[in-house]
Every structure is written in structure tokens, then in C-alpha cells.
Amino acid sequence: MYDVNAIRADFPILAREVNGKPLSYLDNGASAQKPRAVIDAVTQAYEMEYANVHRGLHFLSNLATDKYEAVRGKVARFLGAPREEEIVFTSGTTEGINLVSYGWAAPRLEAGDEIVLSVMEHHANIVPWHFLRERQGVVLKWVEPEADGSLPAQKVIDAIGPRTKLVAVTHMSNVLGTVVDVAAIAKAAREKGVATLIDGSQAAVHMPVNVAEIGADFYAITGHKLYGPSGSGAIHIRPERMAEMRPFMGGGDMIREVSREAVSYTDPPMKFEAGTPGIVQTIGMGVALDYMMDLGMENIAAHEARIRDYAREKLFGLNWLTVQGDAPGKGAIFSFTLEGAGHAHDISTVLDKRGVAVRAGHHCAQPLMEHMGVTATCRASFGLYNTEEEVDRLVSALELCHELFA
Amino acid sequence: MARDEFEEIVETFEFLDDWEDRYRHVIELGKAMAPLPEAQKVPATKVEGCASQVWLVPEIEGKGADAVLRFEGESDAMIVNGLIAVLRALYSGSTVAEAQAVDAAAELKRLGLDEHLSSQRSNGLRAMVARVRAVAEKAAAA
Numbered sequence: 099m100y101d102v103n104a105i106r107a108d109f110p111i112l113a114r115e116v117n118g119k120p121l122s123y124l125d126n127g128a129s130a131q132k133p134r135a136v137i138d139a140v141t142q143a144y145e146m147e148y149a150n151v152h153r154g155l156h157f158l159s160n161l162a163t164d165k166y167e168a169v170r171g172k173v174a175r176f177l178g179a180p181r182e183e184e185i186v187f188t189s190g191t192t193e194g195i196n197l198v199s200y201g202w203a204a205p206r207l208e209a210g211d212e213i214v215l216s217v218m219e220h221h222a223n224i225v226p227w228h229f230l231r232e233r234q235g236v237v238l239k240w241v242e243p244e245a246d247g248s249l250p251a252q253k254v255i256d257a258i259g260p261r262t263k264l265v266a267v268t269h270m271s272n273v274l275g276t277v278v279d280v281a282a283i284a285k286a287a288r289e290k291g292v293a294t295l296i297d298g299s300q301a302a303v304h305m306p307v308n309v310a311e312i313g314a315d316f317y318a319i320t321g322h323k324l325y326g327p328s329g330s331g332a333i334h335i336r337p338e339r340m341a342e343m344r345p346f347m348g349g350g351d352m353i354r355e356v357s358r359e360a361v362s363y364t365d366p367p368m369k370f371e372a373g374t375p376g377i378v379q380t381i382g383m384g385v386a387l388d389y390m391m392d393l394g395m396e397n398i399a400a401h402e403a404r405i406r407d408y409a410r411e412k413l414f415g416l417n418w419l420t421v422q423g424d425a426p427g428k429g430a431i432f433s434f435t436l437e438g439a440g441h442a443h444d445i446s447t448v449l450d451k452r453g454v455a456v457r458a459g460h461h462c463a464q465p466l467m468e469h470m471g472v473t474a475t476c477r478a479s480f481g482l483y484n485t486e487e488e489v490d491r492l493v494s495a496l497e498l499c500h501e502l503f504a
Numbered sequence: 505m506a507r508d509e510f511e512e513i514v515e516t517f518e519f520l521d522d523w524e525d526r527y528r529h530v531i532e533l534g535k536a537m538a539p540l541p542e543a544q545k546v547p548a549t550k551v552e553g554c555a556s557q558v559w560l561v562p563e564i565e566g567k568g569a570d571a572v573l574r575f576e577g578e579s580d581a582m583i584v585n586g587l588i589a590v591l592r593a594l595y596s597g598s599t600v601a602e603a604q605a606v607d608a609a610a611e612l613k614r615l616g617l618d619e620h621l622s623s624q625r626s627n628g629l630r631a632m633v634a635r636v637r638a639v640a641e642k643a644a645a646a
Contacts, residue, residue: 441581443556448583451523473580474556502528503582 100401105393106483108133119453122488127272127300127431127479128457130325132386139385140327143378151377152351152368166377169384170367173332176387177298177317178308184340186333186367187375191299192222194318194333195266197370198295199226201343202316203264209235212262216241216249216278217469218271221462223297227266237261242469247274247423251282258292265294269301269317273461273477274423275406275431277301284314293339299323303481304402304429306395315339321379325482326386330379340366347372390482398482405480406430409489416493418500422470430480433461435472436496440503442474448502449476452495454488509593510611517615526616527583533593534586540578551631556581558588558628562639569601571643575636579628587620587629595636603640608633 106112111131114121123131143165149158151166174182188194203213213227217240230236241257243249254267265287269280284294295316301307302319309317316339321330335343345352345363349372354362363369390398406429413421413432422433436445446458457477460467467473478492513533520526540549544561551558562575574596577588594611595603612618620629 441556441579441584443581444583448527451527498524502524502531 100393100397102401102483102485106485108135108389109483110134110137112483116453116455117451119451120491122452122454122484122491124478124480124484124488124492125455125457126303126323126481126484127461127477129322129328130303130481131483132325132327132382133389135389136326136382136385140378140382143381148378150374162377165381165384166375169380169387172384172387172391173319173334176307176391177302177319177332177334178310179334180310181337183367184334184337186335186340186370187380188318188331188333189329189376190320190322190331191220191297191318191333192320194316194320194331195222195295195297196226197333197346198316198318198335198343199229201346201370202293202339203227203230203236204234205344206342207234207236207263210237210261212237212239212259214239214241214254214257214262214265214267216243216254216267218243218247218249218274218276218463218466219266219268220272220297220299221464222299223266223268223295224465240465241267243271243274243276243423243466244425246425247271247276247428248425249276249278251279251286254278254283255286258287258290262290262292265292266297267294268297268299269307270298270304270429270431271423271463271466272300272431272479273433273463273466273475274425275300275429275479276423276425277305277427277429280314281312284312288313300429300431305399309334321383321386324383324386325389326383327376327379329376330383332383335367340370343370345369345372349373351375393482401482402430402480402484405484405486405489408486409478409480409492412489412493413496416496416500419496422472422475430484431477432479433475433477435475436499436503440499442476444503445476445496445499448499449492449495452491452498454478454492454495456492507594507598509597510590513590513593514614523616527586530586530590530617531582532586533589534579534582534584537578537585537589537592538576540576544576545578551628551635556584556628558584558632560588560632560635562636564600564639564643567646569599569644571600571646573598573600573603573636573640573643575639577632583620584629587617588632590615590617591629591632591636600640600644604637604644 151163170182173185294314296314317334322328352372418437442458549559558579560577565572579585
């Protein structure tokens with residue numbers, strides 16, 4: 099039994115008011131709120147268990163290291179990774195993808211080599227590849243979604259050519275909620291000797307993810323969307339790809355020996371974790387993952403599917419609202435504009451006055467905005483604690499927008 | 505006489521109790537403003553730093569501190585467009601010396617609209633006020 103009210107009670111911020119109205123937090127696609135367990139873990143770490151990790155031999159250093167390193171196993175379990183050594187900690191998906199761009203792709207891709215990516219990628223899965231285009235002549239090959247926002251795996255597979263070295267696609271669109279069959283893409287790419295990177299920023303929050311079943315080479319997630327602290331994240335990397343990677347950042351923690359003449363590196367995954375990491379953030383992410391796994395990803399997905407169906411029916415019932423994307427099996431993320439009147443900023447301003455938090459803008463996905471022929475949309479993105487009542491508040495506030503901006 | 509126009513808005517606002525009616529009025533003020541000719545919506549008149557688009561066309565009549573400032577503006581967002589109308593009422597027709605002395609945030613606070621001038625808002629109003637002040641300063645120094 100999924101008791102959403104009990105779950106809401108775990109998130110202190112959800113009890114607050116905004117502009118004199120109960121908060122309806124529908125901006126989970128940007129960042130999620132944190133349960134008490136995460137907040138307490140962060141406090142506990144700083145109050146009782148803090149020191150630098152992997153360094154000293156004193157009590158607190160050992161304790162902090164144990165707590166921090168235990169998260170690697172949690173991430174592995176959360177993602178269905180066979181071994182925790184396949185998990186590299188990052189500050190978030192952006193760092194994870196940049197690590198692959200600098201550490202794996204930059205040394206291997208030559209001018210004319212191709213990277214296949216979809217038009218609905220987040221900028222974090224676009225700009226690191228543009229770097230390679232600018233700096234070494236790598237060609238970006240774009241795959242467009244269908245009119246309903248779906249992205250057929252075959253379309254991505256068909257874009258793979260003889261010069262393609264990497265396919266970089268999202269598992270779930272942060273704008274449209276479209277879920278992509280990344281397992282089919284990874285399988286076909288592997289058969290052609292092409293690597294795959296999956297941006298799991300959104301998908302891992304909303305559905306069970308098993309990287310062993312997906313079979314991609316790289317799968318990146320970010321802690322702050324997973325109800326954990328900002329500045330935490332991880333990327334799963336297949337061992338054979340990890341062996342091919344050179345370090346991205348250099349510094350403490352990733353070396354074996356440093357002399358005036360030479361440097362040798364420690365073994366992966368720490369080889370790719372230079373400097374003092376986000377120790378407490380990572381510990382907090384581990385608690386957040388425990389929280390989600392305790393609820394059960396299947397249960398979270400089922401709850402959000404109910405919210406999605408309810409919101410879909412309500413939003414599509416507003417004939418003056420244009421909802422972008424309606425791919426079958428999509429996540430509970432809705433982007434919309436008001437027919438003819440009212441900029442996304444107008445809508446979000448009015449919604450905010452009603453205590454409804456949504457995102458307005460290009461959602462770090464400008465190529466998708468251009469493809470859809472809009473400059474900005476509003477986005478309502480739901481999470482494990484959202485309710486039908488909040489959908490109703492959103493709809494009621496949208497009706498006011500319709501009246502104000504008509 | 506621009507300030508009279510602004511004081512009228514303040515008076516109207518005193519009769520409007522809730523934010524919905526106030527926003528409705530702001531939107532109406534924006535709609536009542538003549539739209540900018542398309543030819544004037546160019547990069548030079550666009551105010552940087554706006555997620556919604558804002559254009560501002562200032563005009564200076566006369567010389568020195570007594571020169572009169574006027575401007576026309578437009579935004580593709582209705583509330584921002586209305587706020588431009590409010591700012592135009594606040595500034596337009598005043599001398600450049602007066603314009604420099606205006607505390608826009610304090611004036612908008614009288615309308616309960618000062619939140620739109622906070623640095624976190626990316627609606628461009630802050631950048632717009634900065635542009636108006638810069639134009640006034642430059643004219644006063646000329």
C-alpha cells in the first residue's frame with residue numbers, strides 16, 4: 099500500500115506555504131525535495147562523523163570513509179550494476195557526461211567520427227559533444243523525435259553509420275517525459291561496435307533501472323533529482339570502457355605516486371575521482387537511494403503512472419492548452435503552452451501566486467524547443483510525493499491563467 | 505506629468521484587494537500600450553538577460569539635466585509587458601535628472617510588485633531599469 103500522505107510527511111518542506119497557499123511542488127524535473135532521513139544524515143555526518151576520506155588513519159577519517167564508500171554499493175544495487183567498482187562518483191550527471199567526453203571520447207574520436215544523439219537531449223548531453231565537434235572535428239548526428247514526442251529506438255539505430263563511435267541518448271526526456279528503449283539501442287550499437295551513453299538523470303528517479311539489462315557502456319545519474327543533496331551523482335561504466343579511459347581531472351585521491359618526473363594513477367573507479375569529493379552529499383545520496391529502494395521503485399513508478407494518467411486526462415481536457423508530447427508510457431512530466439496568449443513566464447508567475455511551483459523556460463533543451471517551434475514552455479514534473487489534489491490545483495491555476503491572458 | 509500617471513496606478517491599486525485583480529490590471533495596462541513597430545525590435549533595443557523578451561526604445565528631448573526622457577517598450581510576456589507600462593508611467597516624461605533620482609524598487613513596492621525587480625527574476629525588468637538609468641545618466645552628462 100503506497101501511502102502518499104505518510105510519504106509527504108517525510109518531506110518537511112512540503113508542509114510549508116508559498117504566497118499564503120499550500121506548496122504544490124511540481125518542479126521535480128529540475129530538482130527534488132529531500133526527505134527528513136537525508137537531512138538528518140547530512141546533519142549527523144557534519145555533527146559526528148566528518149573528516150576527509152581515503153586519507154588519514156584516524157577514527158573519524160575511517161568512519162567517514164566507510165560511510166562514503168558504502169554508497170558505492172548502494173548505487174550499484176540501485177542501478178543493478180554487477181560490481182560496485184563499476185560506479186564512479188560524480189557531482190552530478192553533467193560531470194559524469196563530461197568525464198566520458200574528456201576521458202573516453204576525446205582521446206579516441208577523430209575528425210569525421212560521429213556521435214549520434216537525439217534532439218531532445220538536455221544540454222548536459224549536448225555541450226560536451228559540441229566540445230569535440232569544435233576542438234577535433236567530430237560530427238554530431240541528430241535524431242528527431244516523432245510528432246507525439248516518442249523516439250523510436252530503430253530511428254536512433256538507423257542513424258548509426260560506419261563512422262559512428264558513440265550514441266548518446268536520454269532514457270527519459272526532461273521536457274516531454276518520453277521514455278526511450280535504451281536497451282534496444284545499446285544492444286544494436288554493441289553489435290556494431292559502437293559505445294552508448296545513457297543520460298539517466300530523469301529515468302532513474304521514476305522507474306526501476308537495471309544497467310546490466312540495458313547493457314549500455316555509460317549510465318549517468320544525479321543525486322539532487324533522486325531526493326538527495328545537490329553536488330552528488332554517479333556514473334556506471336562498463337569495466338572494458340573504464341579500462342580505456344584516461345583520467346579527466348588530476349589531483350589528490352586519484353594517484354598512486356607522484357614525482358617530479360612522473361605520475362602513476364590509482365585503480366578505477368578512484369582514478370576518475372580527483373580531489374576531495376562531495377563527501378557528505380554522497381552520504382546523503384546513499385540515504386536517498388535507500389529511501390527510494392525501501393519504497394520500491396516499482397511502487398514509485400506505479401504511483402507516478404496514476405498521477406500521470408490523472409494529469410493527462412485533466413490537461414488534455416483543457417482545449418486552450420497545448421501539451422507537448424504524448425508518447426505512450428511516458429513519465430509524469432508535462433510541458434505546455436497557452437494557446438495564443440500568455441508567455442510561459444506569465445503562466446509560471448500566476449501559478450506561483452497559487453503556490454504551484456513549475457519550471458518556465460527552455461529547460462536546458464534548446465534544440466528540442468526549436469524542433470517544437472516554441473521559445474519556452476511551462477513544465478509540471480511530478481515525483482513520488484505528488485498527489486491528484488496537486489494536479490487539481492495546477493488545473494485550477496491554469497484556468498485562471500486562461501481567463502487572465504485571454 | 506508621467507508621475508501623475510504612476511500615481512493614478514497607485515490609486516487604482518488601492519481599490520484592488522487581491523493579487524488576481526492587480527495582475528489583471530497590470531495586464532490591461534500592458535495591452536493598452538501601443539506595440540512597438542517590428543522594425544524597432546532589433547538587437548540594439550533588446551534588453552539582455554531576459555528569458556522572456558524585452559525591447560526598450562528610449563528617446564531624449566533636449567539637453568543636459570533638463571532633457572526629457574521618454575521610452576516605448578514591449579515584452580512577449582503579458583505580465584512583463586504590463587510592468588513595462590508601469591515603469592513607463594514611472595519614468596516617461598520626467599527629466600533625466602528626475603529619472604536618475606527614481607528608486608524604482610521602492611516605487612514598485614508601493615504596488616506590491618517589487619518582487620519582479622528582485623535579482624532572482626529573469627524577466628529582464630531589472631536590466632530594463634538599469635538601461636533606463638544608463639540612458640538618463642548619459643543624457644544628463646551630454
